[in-house]
Amino acid sequence: MQLVDATVDVFDLDERSQDIFRQIVDAYLATGEPIGSRSISRALPNKLSPASVRNVMADLEHLGLIYAPHTSAGRLPTDRGLRFFVDALLNVGELTADERVDIEAQVAGGGTDAVDAALNKASMMLSGLSSGAGVVLTNTADLRLKHIEFVSLDPGKALVVLVGEDGSVENRLVDLPRGLPQSALQEASNYLNAHIRGRTVSEARAIIEDLAADARVALDLLTQKLITEGIASWSEATTKGPGTLIVHGRGNLLQNLAVRDDVERVRQLLDDLEAKRDLMQLLSLTEEGEGVRIFIGSENKLFSLSGSSLIISPYRDNQQRTVGVLGIIGPTRLNYAKIIPAVDYTAKVVSKLIK
Secondary structure: OOOOOOOOOHHHOOHHHHHHHHHHHHHHHHHOOOEOHHHHHHHOOOOOOHHHHHHHHHHHHHOOOEEOOOOOOOEEEOHHHHHHHHHHHOOOOOOOHHHHHHHHHHHHOOOOOOHHHHHHHHHHHHHOOOOOEEEEEEOOOOOOEEEEEEEEOOOOEEEEEEEEOOOOEEEEEEEOOOOOOOHHHHHHHHHHHOOOOOOOHHHHHHHHHHHHHHHHHHHHHHHHHHHHOOOEEEOOOEOOEOOOEEEOOHHHHOOOHHHHHHHHHHHHHHHHHHHHHHHHHHHHHHHOOEOOEEEEHHHOOOOHHHOEEEEEEEEEOOOOOEEEEEEEEEEOOOOHHHHHHHHHHHHHHHHHHHO
16 A cells, blocks of 8 residues: 655644645545535534635645645545545444455355456446446556565564566555664665666565575575684574674784684675665565555556546465466545455455455
8 A cells, every 4th residue: 555645644743734635535435525514514423614724725725734625615535635544533443243254255156166267247236336436457557666665564564665677657665674773674675776776676586585595595605604613602592692703812813813703704794694684574574465456546547637537456376376367457436445345355265265
């Protein structure tokens, strides 16, 4: 899921501004029509004069969240405003047990040997949730990357922004490994952007694995040399941490420049291996990243001129490889709170069938 421009944050809006913005969005999603300050004033639980509402609306317009379709009209949310609403203010609930059973019955009714039929049923079922069209794309190629960025969100979570060579953008939410330092995200972004252009995520991970293997071989050879010469010993790795190189008679021995260089090289190789481990973890999590992705209006180049939204989620094979996506193309007035969990669960049902 994409984030709104960094210049607009939920903390930029006080409770009154959020209430008024919600009224504008709710009215648009329900009717498609602009709503004016007088109607908002009457609908608010905490009464405000129309003049006060207009002042808040002017602030929201300045932030790029709403606009007037024509002079003297009420206000509508912009694409940016809808994105902000979906990311920051929308409460997406869980499907009920009955809704899950209904999706399973509609999609998986043909049996586990009828994946093509299940995909067709998924498309028809999703189209029935909106005034748009269900979409299923199969055999998707891995995105060839131009840029990758890891953005810290809540503690333990990050957003991975993948920019393809074709200009497309994917955003995936990942749960970070426990103990991963925040600095590792920026370091990973910097390192990968210097090495991954034109590669897929899986290819990038394979490259990092090869580099880590080379570093491990070099480390083993160098530490074995130091140990054989009686200069150092190696403590075994434990569950609490990696092994440690213990240098004997450090004060005297390190006066020898060759030995000092070797020990410094060991330190560098250990640091390098630790960084590679962090990178491999992040790339593995990126491949498995959660995935309902939402593109609103101008965020989606293919449908930006028609004022459409695209809500999609990947489905995977038994190796957890993404083999396709399914979802809905519809107007920006979609019932996001209902459709997002439905698309997510449908993708899980299809993934289960494929496995």
